[in-house]
Amino acid sequence: xxxxxxxxxxxxxxxxxxxxxxxxxxxxxxxxxxxxxxxxxxxxxxxxxxxxxxxxxxxxxxxxxxxxxxxxxxxxxxxxxxxxxxxxxxxxxxxxxxxxxxxxxxxxxxxxxxxxxxxxxxxxxxxxxxxxxxxxxxxxxxxxxxxxxxxxxxxxxxxxxxxxxxxxxxxxxxxxxxxxxxxxxxxxxxxxxxxxxxxxxxxxxxxxxxxxxxxxxxxxxxxxxxxxxxxxxxxxxxxxxxxxxxxxxxxxxxxxxxxxxxxxxxxxxxxxxxxxx
Amino acid sequence: xxxxxxxxxxxxxxxxxxxxxxxxxxxxxxxxxxxxxxxxxxxxxxxxxxxxxxxxxxxxxxxxxxxxxxxxxxxxxxxxxxxxxxxxxxxxxxxxxxxxxxxxxxxxxxxxxxxxxxxxxxxxxxxxxxxxxxxxxxxxxxxxxxxxxxxxxxxxxxxxxxxxxxxxxxxxxxxxxxxxxxxxxxxxxxxxxxxxxxxxxxxxxxxxxxxxxxxxxxxxxxxxxxxxxxxxxxxxxxxxxxxxxxxxxxxxxxxxxxxxxxxxxxxxxxxxxxxxx
Numbered sequence: 001x002x003x004x005x006x007x008x009x010x011x012x013x014x015x016x017x018x019x020x021x022x023x024x025x026x027x028x029x030x031x032x033x034x035x036x037x038x039x040x041x042x043x044x045x046x047x048x049x050x051x052x053x054x055x056x057x058x059x060x061x062x063x064x065x066x067x068x069x070x071x072x073x074x075x076x077x078x079x080x081x082x083x084x085x086x087x088x089x090x091x092x093x094x095x096x097x098x099x100x101x102x103x104x105x106x107x108x109x110x111x112x113x114x115x116x117x118x119x120x121x122x123x124x125x126x127x128x129x130x131x132x133x134x135x136x137x138x139x140x141x142x143x144x145x146x147x148x149x150x151x152x153x154x155x156x157x158x159x160x161x162x163x164x165x166x167x168x169x170x171x172x173x174x175x176x177x178x179x180x181x182x183x184x185x186x187x188x189x190x191x192x193x194x195x196x197x198x199x200x201x202x203x204x205x206x207x208x209x210x211x212x213x214x215x216x217x218x219x220x221x222x223x224x225x226x227x228x229x230x231x232x233x234x235x236x237x238x239x240x241x242x243x244x245x246x247x248x249x250x251x252x253x254x255x256x257x258x259x260x261x262x263x264x265x266x267x268x269x270x271x272x273x274x275x276x277x
Numbered sequence: 278x279x280x281x282x283x284x285x286x287x288x289x290x291x292x293x294x295x296x297x298x299x300x301x302x303x304x305x306x307x308x309x310x311x312x313x314x315x316x317x318x319x320x321x322x323x324x325x326x327x328x329x330x331x332x333x334x335x336x337x338x339x340x341x342x343x344x345x346x347x348x349x350x351x352x353x354x355x356x357x358x359x360x361x362x363x364x365x366x367x368x369x370x371x372x373x374x375x376x377x378x379x380x381x382x383x384x385x386x387x388x389x390x391x392x393x394x395x396x397x398x399x400x401x402x403x404x405x406x407x408x409x410x411x412x413x414x415x416x417x418x419x420x421x422x423x424x425x426x427x428x429x430x431x432x433x434x435x436x437x438x439x440x441x442x443x444x445x446x447x448x449x450x451x452x453x454x455x456x457x458x459x460x461x462x463x464x465x466x467x468x469x470x471x472x473x474x475x476x477x478x479x480x481x482x483x484x485x486x487x488x489x490x491x492x493x494x495x496x497x498x499x500x501x502x503x504x505x506x507x508x509x510x511x512x513x514x515x516x517x518x519x520x521x522x523x524x525x526x527x528x529x530x531x532x533x534x535x536x537x538x539x540x541x542x543x544x545x546x547x548x549x550x551x552x553x554x
Binding site: 007008009010011014059060062064065219221251252253254256257258259261262265 | 341496529
C-alpha cells in the first residue's frame with residue numbers, strides 16, 4: 001500500500017492510497033478517512049458513478065463532518081481498473097471509469113475488469129489489514145455506484161450490515177446504460193445479467209431478512225430518472241418480496257454531488273445506527 | 278445576467294451565473310447560493326485563492342449546510358478576468374486565476390485586471406439588484422482570497438459588517454507571491470503597494486474600530502506558511518494598533534479545501550452573528 005497524500009479534515013485523517021489488486025491485476029487508487037477518537041471503528045464503503053475516480057466523492061460530498069461525528073471509517077475506491085494494457089472505450093459509459101461492479105467474462109474486458117471481486121475481497125481485506133476496523137461494514141453509492149452497492153450487498157450479505165444508495169441504476173437489465181455495459185462485460189446471455197440487477201435480486205428474495213431497511217434517495221429533477229434509474233422498479237420489487245425499502249423522492253434535486261452533499265449525513269447516520277447495533 | 282446552471286442543495290438554490298462587468302470589461306462568472314426560508318438575507322462573499330475559478334469553493338468547501346441553516350446568501354466569484362484579449366502569464370501565480378483583488382495600473386494588465394472595483398462595485402451591485410438581500414454583507418476568503426477579503430474590508434469598511442480569512446497572504450509586500458504580483462499589477466513603487474497589504478493597513482489603523490474582531494484560521498502543516506503567508510505579521514500589527522484579531526493555528530491542517538471544509542461552518546457562524554447584530 002502506497003500513501004500518495006495525507007490531509008487532516010474535520011479532526012480525522014484522510015489518505016489517498018494506491019495498492020495492487022489481484023482481482024484487477026492493476027494498481028487501484030482509493031481514499032480512506034479515519035475519524036478522530038478511540039479505535040476500532042466500523043467501515044462505510046462508498047462506490048461512485050460513471051466517469052468518477054476516487055477523488056469525486058472525496059472532495060465534493062462533504063461527508064467527513066458526519067463521519068467524524070459518528071466515528072466511521074469512510075472508503076472511496078476508483079470505479080474501474082486503469083493504466084497501460086487496460087482496455088478502454090471512447091464512450092463515458094463503458095470501460096475505464098465505468099466498471100459497473102461486475103467481474104467481466106468477455107474480451108477485451110475480462111483480464112482486468114473484476115470490480116465485484118475487487119471490492120468484496122481485495123478492498124475489504126486491505127481495509128481490515130491496514131486500518132483500525134472492528135470488522136463491521138456498510139456500503140452505499142451513487143448511480144452506477146448505487147447499483148454496485150445494492151447488488152454487492154445483496155450478493156454478499158455476510159460482508160455488509162447495511163446498504164443504501166443515491167439515485168441508483170435500479171435495474172440495469174432494463175435501461176440503456178445497463179444493457180450496454182452488461183452486454184460488453186458479461187456477453188449477450190441475459191440470464192447471466194439477472195444476478196447484477198437489484199430489482200430482480202430483491203424480487204427473487206436474495207438476502208431476504210438480512211437488511212431491516214434499505215435507504216434510497218432520488219432527486220425528482222434528476223435528468224436520468226425516467227430512462228436510466230427507474231426507482232419505481234425497486235419499490236415494486238421490495239413490496240412483492242416483503243423487503244422493507246425507504247425511497248425518498250427529494251423535490252428539486254438533480255444527479256450532481258450537490259444532491260449527495262445534501263443527504264450524505266442522513267445516510268451515514270442510517271449506517272452508523274446499524275453498524276453499532 | 279445569464280444563469281448557466283441551477284442546482285438545489287441543502288434546500289436552497291445554487292446558481293452558476295455570468296454577467297458583464299464594466300470594471301474588468303469582460304464577462305465574469307460566479308456562483309450564488311440563496312438559502313431556504315423567508316427573504317431578505319444578508320450576503321457573504323467568498324474570494325478564492327490562486328488558480329481557482331468560481332467552481333472550487335462551490336464544489337469543495339461544503340459551505341451550504343451551514344449557509345442554509347444560518348440563512349446566508351453565499352457568493353463566490355472567479356479570481357480574475359478571463360477570455361480572448363485578456364492578458365495572461367504561464368505562471369500559476371500571475372495573470373488569469375491570480376488577480377490579487379487589486380486594480381492594475383500597469384501594462385499589459387491594466388485594461389482588464391480590476392478585481393478591487395469588480396468585487397466592491399460590480400459584484401456587490403449585481404447581488405443587491407438580482408437577489409433578495411437585506412443590504413448587509415460580510416467577506417472572507419482563502420490565501421490570495423484571504424488577502425483580498427481583508428484588504429477590501431479594511432479599505433471599504435462601509436460595505437462589510439464582518440471579515441475573516443483562511444490562510445491569508447498577510448503581507449504581500451513581504452512575500453514572493455505578493456512582490457511578484459504587486460510589481461506586475463501596480464509597478465515597482467512600493468509605496469503604492471502598502472494599501473493592499475493587510476498587515477500594513479492594520480498597523481496604520483485603517484478602519485480601526487470598524488470590526489470588533491477579525492477571525493483567521495491557519496493550518497500549521499500548511500506548506501506556504503513560513504515563506505508566503507506569515508500570519509504572525511497580522512497578530513503583531515493588530516496588537517500594535519489595538520485591533521482585536523483571533524488567529525487560530527489549527528494543528529495538522531494544510532492549505533487544501535479539506536482545511537476550509539473543516540472550519541467553514543465556524544466562519545459562517547462568526548459572520549451570521551455580526552450580520553444579524
